Amino acid sequence: MTTSKKRIGIVGARGHTGAELIKLVAAHPSLELAYVSSRELDGQRVDAQVSEYHGDLRYTSPAHDELPALDADVVVLALPNGKASVCVEAFDKAGKDPVIVDLSADYRFDSHWYYGLPELTRNKWRGEKRISNPGCYATAMQLSVAPLKDVLAAPPVCFGVSGYSGAGTTPSDKNNPEKLRDNLMPYSLTGHMHEKEASRHLGIPVEFMPHVAPHFRGLTVTTNLYLSRPHKREDILALFQQAYAGEKLVRVLDEAPWVSQIAGKHHAEIGGFAVSADGKRVVVVATLDNLLKGAATQAVQNINRVIGVDEYASIPV
Numbered sequence: 001m002t003t004s005k006k007r008i009g010i011v012g013a014r015g016h017t018g019a020e021l022i023k024l025v026a027a028h029p030s031l032e033l034a035y036v037s038s039r040e041l042d043g044q045r046v047d048a049q050v051s052e053y054h055g056d057l058r059y060t061s062p063a064h065d066e067l068p069a070l071d072a073d074v075v076v077l078a079l080p081n082g083k084a085s086v087c088v089e090a091f092d093k094a095g096k097d098p099v100i101v102d103l104s105a106d107y108r109f110d111s112h113w114y115y116g117l118p119e120l121t122r123n124k125w126r127g128e129k130r131i132s133n134p135g136c137y138a139t140a141m142q143l144s145v146a147p148l149k150d151v152l153a154a155p156p157v158c159f160g161v162s163g164y165s166g167a168g169t170t171p172s173d174k175n176n177p178e179k180l181r182d183n184l185m186p187y188s189l190t191g192h193m194h195e196k197e198a199s200r201h202l203g204i205p206v207e208f209m210p211h212v213a214p215h216f217r218g219l220t221v222t223t224n225l226y227l228s229r230p231h232k233r234e235d236i237l238a239l240f241q242q243a244y245a246g247e248k249l250v251r252v253l254d255e256a257p258w259v260s261q262i263a264g265k266h267h268a269e270i271g272g273f274a275v276s277a278d279g280k281r282v283v284v285v286a287t288l289d290n291l292l293k294g295a296a297t298q299a300v301q302n303i304n305r306v307i308g309v310d311e312y313a314s315i316p317v
């Protein structure tokens with residue numbers, strides 16, 4: 001029997017985002033795993049690591065120049081920053097042109113790659129097969145600022161707090177539960193990559209102050225926005241409701257959302273909308289699961305669009 005499913009390879013599948021992608025692919029009506037790579041898990045069964053996957057596939061550890069011969073229709077690069085280009089170059093050199101989705105920051109500033117934050121860039125896709133998947137905080141910042149972009153009097157200031165899965169699996173202070181216990185760890189307080197990324201894709205400067213907290217997954221971005229003219233709270237709420245009307249993966253709430261409610265969910269929540277007495281300052285709170293809407297779920301939205309199936313296929317909405 002022939003299958004019409006597209007075959008997908010995940011490079012860097014041991015990581016947190018790779019594991020979430022395997023789960024989404026396992027439930028997908030139009031995708032099947034071609035290969036999943038990990039040096040550490042090489043030879044081990046995938047179902048032993050990810051119980052949602054049912055099948056006989058095992059992790060392999062191909063060198064980057066062996067990837068093109070593995071013949072996947074879609075390749076997701078879930079590697080640490082700085083590691084994507086050798087893989088991309090290997091496909092170019094071999095004359096292979098699969099859909100490539102890069103989860104790292106490596107192509108987020110490359111205008112030849114489509115920047116896939118569907119709720120904001122859906123209409124900019126011109127058939128590109130190379131997709132740069134946005135950063136987790138950068139997704140929350142852009143969703144929080146975009147509806148007010150035209151009425152700002154100053155750069156938005158974003159205070160971010162992430163669960164430590166955002167720091168990946170390579171050991172560091174930022175994913176060390178001991179050092180995070182009873183703690184909030186500030187880092188990269190100016191010039192974080194996601195500050196540059198959100199500024200570039202919004203087209204206005206954004207200021208960002210990230211922190212890591214002891215919880216595992218989910219992030220909060222609280223954004224302070226100065227407005228060029230006074231606004232009533234209901235007008236601001238209406239702007240957000242209008243901007244995200246019909247969006248299944250962005251929910252506009254009245255209350256400020258809690259990160260404890262977003263872990264394991266595929267959508268982002270935006271709420272709060274606390275307005276100052278003079279109506280010229282508003283504070284907006286966004287939460288999302290960094291591993292899902294901040295990475296794997298957004299990648300699947302992008303893949304679905306490129307392979308021509310429903311954008312939400314396999315995503316519980």
Ligand SMILES: NC(=O)C1=CN([C@@H]2O[C@H](COP(=O)(O)OP(=O)(O)OC[C@H]3O[C@@H](n4cnc5c(N)ncnc54)[C@H](OP(=O)(O)O)[C@@H]3O)[C@@H](O)[C@H]2O)C=CC1
Nearest residue numbers: 012013014015016017038039040078103104166168169290
């Ligand atoms: N975690 C998050 O919340 C988010 C992460 N991202 C981005 O997604 C990418 C993956 O993140 P995440 O899953 O958290 O990362 P992890 O650190 O959890 O996983 C990294 C993966 O890459 C492999 N790997 C590590 N070092 C190398 C190397 N030098 N060469 C080849 N493979 C390597 C690892 O497997 P092995 O060592 O077994 O080969 C592992 O599968 C990163 O670029 C990250 O910035 C984007 C949005 C959110």
Ligand SMILES: CC(=O)N[C@@H](CCC(=O)OP(=O)(O)O)C(=O)O
Nearest residue numbers: 103104105135136162166167212
């Ligand atoms: C808590 C933590 O460390 N978070 C990561 C962001 C995770 C992410 O989105 O990563 P990329 O932009 O690298 O793809 C960081 O601040 O670098």
